[in-house]
Every structure is written in structure tokens, then in C-alpha cells.
Amino acid sequence: MGTGEDLRTATVQDLLDHMLARTVDSLGAHAGAIVLLDPGAEVLAADVSVGLPWEFVGPSRRIGVTDGPGDPVVEAIQLRQPVWTGTGAGAGPDCGHLLDADLSPYPRGTAVTPLLTPSAVWGALLVLMPKNGPGPDEEARRRLTTAARCIAWVLQGAALAGHRLVPGPEPRFLPLPTAEPVAPGEARAAADLVAALPEGGCRLDPRGRITFVDPTAADLLGVSATQLLGNRPWEAVPWLDIAVHEHRHRIAVAERLPTTFTAQRPFGGRLLFQLYPDRTGVSVRIRLVDELFAPRSPDPAEAGASAGAVRPDALSHLMCLSGALAEAASVRQIVDLVADHLMLSLRAQAFALLVSEAGRVRIVGHRGFNPNVMDLIDHVPLVPNVAVPGLTTGAQSLELNQGVPAFFSDRQELRTAHPETADIDDGMGAWALLPLMVSGRAVGLCVVGYERPHTFTLQERTTLTSIGALIAQALDRARQYDAAQELAEGLQARLLPRTLPRIPGLQMAARYLPASHGMDVGGDFYDLIRLSETEAAAVIGDVQGHDVSAAGLMGQVRTAVHAYAVAGAAPGEVLARTNRLLTDLDPDLLTSCLYAHIDIAGHCGLLATAGHVPPLLRPPGRPSDVLDLPPGPLLGVDPTADYPTTQVDLCPGTLLAVYTDGLVETHDRDHDANIAELAAVLSDACGPLDGIADALLAQAQPSGDRTDDTALLLLNVEAQATAETVT
Numbered sequence: 001m002g003t004g005e006d007l008r009t010a011t012v013q014d015l016l017d018h019m020l021a022r023t024v025d026s027l028g029a030h031a032g033a034i035v036l037l038d039p040g041a042e043v044l045a046a047d048v049s050v051g052l053p054w055e056f057v058g059p060s061r062r063i064g065v066t067d068g069p070g071d072p073v074v075e076a077i078q079l080r081q082p083v084w085t086g087t088g089a090g091a092g093p094d095c096g097h098l099l100d101a102d103l104s105p106y107p108r109g110t111a112v113t114p115l116l117t118p119s120a121v122w123g124a125l126l127v128l129m130p131k132n133g134p135g136p137d138e139e140a141r142r143r144l145t146t147a148a149r150c151i152a153w154v155l156q157g158a159a160l161a162g163h164r165l166v167p168g169p170e171p172r173f174l175p176l177p178t179a180e181p182v183a184p185g186e187a188r189a190a191a192d193l194v195a196a197l198p199e200g201g202c203r204l205d206p207r208g209r210i211t212f213v214d215p216t217a218a219d220l221l222g223v224s225a226t227q228l229l230g231n232r233p234w235e236a237v238p239w240l241d242i243a244v245h246e247h248r249h250r251i252a253v254a255e256r257l258p259t260t261f262t263a264q265r266p267f268g269g270r271l272l273f274q275l276y277p278d279r280t281g282v283s284v285r286i287r288l289v290d291e292l293f294a295p296r297s298p299d300p301a302e303a304g305a306s307a308g309a310v311r312p313d314a315l316s317h318l319m320c321l322s323g324a325l326a327e328a329a330s331v332r333q334i335v336d337l338v339a340d341h342l343m344l345s346l347r348a349q350a351f352a353l354l355v356s357e358a359g360r361v362r363i364v365g366h367r368g369f370n371p372n373v374m375d376l377i378d379h380v381p382l383v384p385n386v387a388v389p390g391l392t393t394g395a396q397s398l399e400l401n402q403g404v405p406a407f408f409s410d411r412q413e414l415r416t417a418h419p420e421t422a423d424i425d426d427g428m429g430a431w432a433l434l435p436l437m438v439s440g441r442a443v444g445l446c447v448v449g450y451e452r453p454h455t456f457t458l459q460e461r462t463t464l465t466s467i468g469a470l471i472a473q474a475l476d477r478a479r480q481y482d483a484a485q486e487l488a489e490g491l492q493a494r495l496l497p498r499t500l501p502r503i504p505g506l507q508m509a510a511r512y513l514p515a516s517h518g519m520d521v522g523g524d525f526y527d528l529i530r531l532s533e534t535e536a537a538a539v540i541g542d543v544q545g546h547d548v549s550a551a552g553l554m555g556q557v558r559t560a561v562h563a564y565a566v567a568g569a570a571p572g573e574v575l576a577r578t579n580r581l582l583t584d585l586d587p588d589l590l591t592s593c594l595y596a597h598i599d600i601a602g603h604c605g606l607l608a609t610a611g612h613v614p615p616l617l618r619p620p621g622r623p624s625d626v627l628d629l630p631p632g633p634l635l636g637v638d639p640t641a642d643y644p645t646t647q648v649d650l651c652p653g654t655l656l657a658v659y660t661d662g663l664v665e666t667h668d669r670d671h672d673a674n675i676a677e678l679a680a681v682l683s684d685a686c687g688p689l690d691g692i693a694d695a696l697l698a699q700a701q702p703s704g705d706r707t708d709d710t711a712l713l714l715l716n717v718e719a720q721a722t723a724e725t726v727t
Contacts, residue, residue: 115152200286335365350449410453430454436472509689523550534601541593571608582636620653662710
């Protein structure tokens with residue numbers, strides 16, 4: 001932490017960590033977590049967990065806000081109310097929305113409370129209550145609501161101060177506070193007591209790492225205490241690396257319930273492991289079981305796991321990945337999904353996603369690989385039968401072997417197959433190269449890397465190949481979507497003004513936001529036209545729809561209005577001429593428009609409307625008014641239509657807000673009520689126009705979800721010329 005902003009961010013994190021830990025402790029809960037909504041309001045990302053690592057609580061670090069029913073975090077955000085995954089007797093209507101625990105990807109007993117302030121949604125607070133408990137009582141619900149409200153206000157305060165809290169690459173984990181420290185003499189006596197018992201014992205932290213092991217346990221496991229400390233049992237003891245063993249530990253920690261399992265030692269004898277979890281970890285009792293008194297047939301699940309079956313947690317990640325890939329709409333989303341799920345499920349340390357573009361290799365995303373090697377590979381020519389250093393050999397194989405996957409368990413295997421990689425060190429010791437094929441056509445390559453040599457079992461090869469097919473379909477679809485978005489953004493940028501003119505005596509701020517769904521292009525537009533040194537015209541309009549057709553018609557309307565305004569036509573005449581032009585063009589879409597002629601020197605304005613939503617006017621020192629203008633019909637409907645003109649007072653300090661209906665239309669509230677509420681927000685807003693514009697957008701669309709395009713133009717008449725350019 002070096003800069004002032006870093007220090008401020010650390011202070012906010014420390015405060016939230018303390019609030020989360022206190023909330024979990026006061027409720028007697030197992031664990032808790034904070035999930036934050038990104039600034040674009042499209043993705044929820046886990047920031048910090050206390051008591052349990054996030055992977056024990058949630059199926060994915062990143063959650064799309066459109067993931068739909070089944071995810072309690074998404075439902076809490078969408079419903080703006082608590083969600084409880086459990087069926088305890090105490091979980092009644094006052095507890096908020098109930099989610100069927102059998103359908104939820106979270107443990108039974110997870111209480112999710114949205115982090116809300118009046119102006120925005122910031123994320124969610126998760127608390128894992130006892131599995132078999134009755135559900136949060138009235139006092140617990142009050143504490144959860146209070147804690148969530150306090151956390152939300154802290155997040156909002158940090159954002160308004162200019163350092164909004166953004167989750168790091170991985171969720172932070174905080175252990176719960178431990179009990180009172182034990183005196184050295186007592187600790188020594190306890191260790192001697194354990195060592196004298198005929199059974200072995202060890203202590204695991206919530207992540208499964210061994211923090212204490214006695215000599216008896218080390219002897220039973222056949223591994224020295226030095227090799228065990230700091231490692232997970234199934235990582236330090238090869239014959240314990242079976243999926244069901246790790247799964248038992250996960251159940252004990254997540255549900256805070258004792259559990260047992262047995263394991264056959266390769267050098268003879270079967271061990272019984274008894275796990276006793278508490279708030280800070282798991283105590284494990286290990287003893288040798290007499291096979292004569294405890295006969296046991298081999299466990300098929302364990303046999304399958306030892307042969308390379310996918311672990312239970314890995315299956316969860318792969319299922320989440322397959323479902324999320326079906327919803328992924330951009331290459332960036334695919335990169336994040338693969339990083340969040342595939343690497344975790346396969347215990348891989350790196351991956352890269354490569355595509356072929358114009359005869360060259362392009363890396364669209366990577367994690368874990370040496371960045372210098374990635375830079376070396378990116379944009380190199382893709383020429384068949386020509387040796388190119390690095391992983392481009394895998395990309396070339398797309399052309400040479402019709403997309404057959406390749407697996408290299410160590411560096412020697414890779415060098416034998418591709419000698420040109422001998423001098424390239426990407427930091428990995430094993431690789432899986434998965435050609436991404438769609439209908440026999442190569443769309444890219446997914447490279448999975450392991451830091452150490454890794455033998456790929458048949459099960460792993462089959463799983464990787466299947467996942468590669470899903471990634472290929474998602475990548476091909478996402479690249480088409482990205483290309484369409486790039487075209488839409490370029491079209492929109494050309495149709496809207498790049499900058500607004502500097503006009504002495506007039507301050508301005510403008511915003512344009514496309515609908516949250518569909519292409520990022522639409523029919524809403526705004527313009528500010530300089531008519532003279534002391535006169536300007538403000539235009540706002542809305543063509544029906546938010547697609548390329550709407551954008552094309554919008555360009556015609558804006559051009560026509562601009563031309564008639566510069567020619568000197570009065571407001572009503574500008575709309576009348578534009579209306580006749582559109583009628584001749586016979587458009588299939590309806591268009592609303594509002595035109596305001598502003599006389600800065602004369603302190604007055606002339607306004608005419610073609611079926612547009614009413615503007616807001618805030619005189620200096622007074623509340624905002626909703627201007628009731630006599631409406632004319634929509635443009636392009638009646639060629640003989642007239643558009644009445646209304647004069648308003650624009651004395652210095654007056655603020656005029658014109659906008660499109662995307663700012664005030666919601667599916668669950670009255671249109672007029674939304675306009676009145678927007679006017680009230682404008683009345684209380686202060687500071688620079690850019691801040692006021694953002695406040696209006698936040699009030700109207702706190703979640704960021706927009707069903708229609710939105711345009712907003714704010715104009716402030718000044719006593720002196722202190723205008724600014726708006727981009």
C-alpha cells in the first residue's frame with residue numbers, strides 16, 4: 001500500500017472486515033461473506049469471507065446478475081429483500097423469500113441480505129447459519145438488516161469519495177477469532193497428553209491445512225511431521241488423494257457436523273479418521289482399525305476417485321461452468337468463467353485462450369502463464385510447417401491435425417513433440433492443448449497449464465475434451481456478439497455528438513446509456529446546436545426501439561433537426577418540417593422529440609414537443625417543476641400537424657433537464673410518479689452538473705438494469721460565461 005488511495009481502500013476493507021466478523025460472531029453463525037456488485041451492475045464478485053473459504057460457501061466467485069432463479073444472491077438483488085435457503089420452522093414470511101435448499105447451489109441455512117441504499121444496490125451479505133437450526137429469529141433478522149444497511153452506507157461513502165471498493169483477483173479469507181491464548185506450560189502438557197495416547201491426532205485450519213500433528217499420527221500416515229505441517233492431508237499423503245476424503249472434510253467444515261471416513265494404507269491396515277469441526281477448524285482423530293472386527297468391502301466411489309474420477313467439488317465447478325458458458329455473451333466473460341471454474345476444478349495453475357485472426361495468433365485472455373511468454377506469442381504469424389516458439393505450436397496444430405487434443409505430462413514430452421519450445425519457459429511443467437472446434441472449423445485453442453508434472457488420466461482427458469467443446473461453442477458465439485457490439489458502438493458514436501460546443505453563459509452535461517439487453521445501439525439522441533453567440537438549441541429525441549433500424553432513423557431525425565435549426569426556423573417550425581420529411585420517408589417506427597431554443601442574453605426559452613416526456617425546470621432557489629407543454633403528435637404520423645411553442649423564464653441559475661423515457665419508465669411503477677420523484681431528486685441535487693446527471697441516473701436505475709435506451713441533457717444558465725465541453 002503506497003498511495004493515499006491505496007491506504008483509503010485498505011481502511012474501507014478493514015472496516016468491512018471488522019463489521020462482517022462482528023456480524024457472524026454476534027449471530028453465532030458458521031461463516032459470512034460480502035459479495036459486491038461491479039460498477040457496470042452486471043456481475044457480482046465475492047470480496048471477502050470469514051470463517052469459511054469462499055469456495056466452501058458459493059459455487060463461483062463471479063455471479064452474473066441475470067443468472068436467474070436458483071441463486072439466492074441473485075434473487076436477493078433482484079427482489080430487494082432477504083433470501084433464506086432452509087426449511088426451519090422459524091423461517092416464516094418475515095424472514096423474506098425462501099429458496100428451496102435442494103435447488104440452491106449454497107449450503108442449507110444461508111441467509112442472504114441485499115446491500116441497499118436509497119440510491120443504489122451495492123451487493124449482498126451472506127451469513128451461514130447452523131444447518132438444522134430453526135432459521136433466523138426476529139432479533140437475528142434485525143441484526144442482519146442493520147449490518148447490511150451499515151455495510152451498504154460504507155460502500156456508498158467510499159464510492160462517493162472516489163475510491164469505490166473493487167474485489168481483488170481472489171476472495172480474501174479471514175479466520176474467526178480464536179479462543180483465549182493458552183499458556184506455554186499448558187500447551188506443552190496438552191501436546192504430551194496427545195502424544196501419550198495410542199491414537200493419532202492432527203488439527204486442520206478451515207482450508208484443510210495441517211497446523212498441528214502428533215508423532216503417532218505421522219507414524220500412522222507413514223509421513224514425517226515436517227512433510228505434513230502446512231499441507232493438506234490429501235496432498236501430503238498420496239494414498240489419501242481420493243475425492244471422497246476431501247469431500248468429507250468439506251462437509252464437516254461447511255455444515256459444522258462431525259463425520260468419519262476410512263482409508264486403506266498401501267503398506268497394510270485401514271485407518272479410521274474422525275473429524276470434529278469447530279469455529280476455527282477441524283480436529284482429526286486417527287486410529288488403526290482391526291480388519292477382523294471391521295470388515296469392509298472396497299468403496300466404489302473411492303475406487304473410481306483413485307482411478308482419476310473428478311472430485312465432487314470439481315463436478316460442481318464444471319456444472320456451473322457449463323451452465324454459465326451457455327449464458328456468456330462476450331469473450332471477456334468466457335475468460336473469467338474459465339479462470340473461476342476450470343482452473344479450480346482441475347487444480348490447474350494457468351490457462352490461455354488463443355484464436356486465429358488474419359493469419360496471426362491472438363491471445364484473448366490468460367491467467368497464470370509468464371506474461372513475457374504471452375507477449376512473445378501474441379500476434380505472431382500462424383504459418384503451417386514453420387516452427388514458432390512457445391505455445392503457438394498448439395495453435396498451428398489446429399491447421400495440421402484437425403483439432404486433436406494434445407496432453408504433455410512434463411516438459412520432456414513437450415520438447416520431444418515440439419523441439420522449438422526448448423528455450424521457452426512459461427513457468428509450467430505440464431500442459432493440455434484443447435483445440436476449440438465448431439462444425440469442423442477451428443475457432444481457437446484453450447491451453448491448461450500445471451506448475452508441476454502431471455499425468456493426465458483417461459477421465460481427465462475425457463473431461464477436458466468435453467469442456468473444450470463447450471468453450472468452443474461459447475467462444476464462437478461470443479466473438480460474433482463482440483463483433484456486433486463493436487459495430488453497434490461505432491455506429492452509435494458516429495450518430496451522437498462527440499462533443500458539445502462551448503457556449504458562453506451555458507453549462508452542460510450529457511449522458512447516453514443503451515438498453516441493458518440487446519445491441520448497444522438505439523434510437524435515443526441528444527444535441528446542442530450553437531445558433532449565435534448568445535443563442536443555442538437543445539434537442540432530445542427517442543426513436544422507437546433499440547436496434548440498428550432505430551439508430552438509422554435517429555440519424556436522419558437528428559440531421560434534419562440540426563439543418564432546420566441552423567437555417568433559423570422557430571421551434572414549432574423545426575418540428576413541423578422534420579415531421580413532413582419523415583412522413584415522406586414513410587418510417588415504420590414512431591419518433592418523439594423535444595426542441596428548446598435558448599436565448600441566454602434574453603433569459604428565456606422557447607420549447608416545442610412532439611409527444612416527448614416533459615422536461616424539468618429548476619429555477620434558482622426553488623424546487624423543480626415538471627413543465628406542462630402543449631403536445632404535438634409524434635413525428636412521421638400526420639404531415640399537416642402543428643407543434644405549439646411555449647415560452648419559459650431562464651433567469652441566471654436556472655437548470656433545465658431534458659431526457660428520454662428510458663430514465664423514468666419502470667415495469668412496476670407509475671410513469672407520472674417516477675417523473676415526480678425525479679423532479680424531487682433534481683430539487684435536492686447540488687454541485688457540478690456531471691454529479692447531478694449521475695445522481696439522476698442512479699435514482700432512476702439503481703441496479704443499472706435498463707429496459708430502454710436513456711439520454712439525458714442538463715443545461716444551466718449562468719450569469720457569466722463559464723461553460724465546459726462535454727464528451
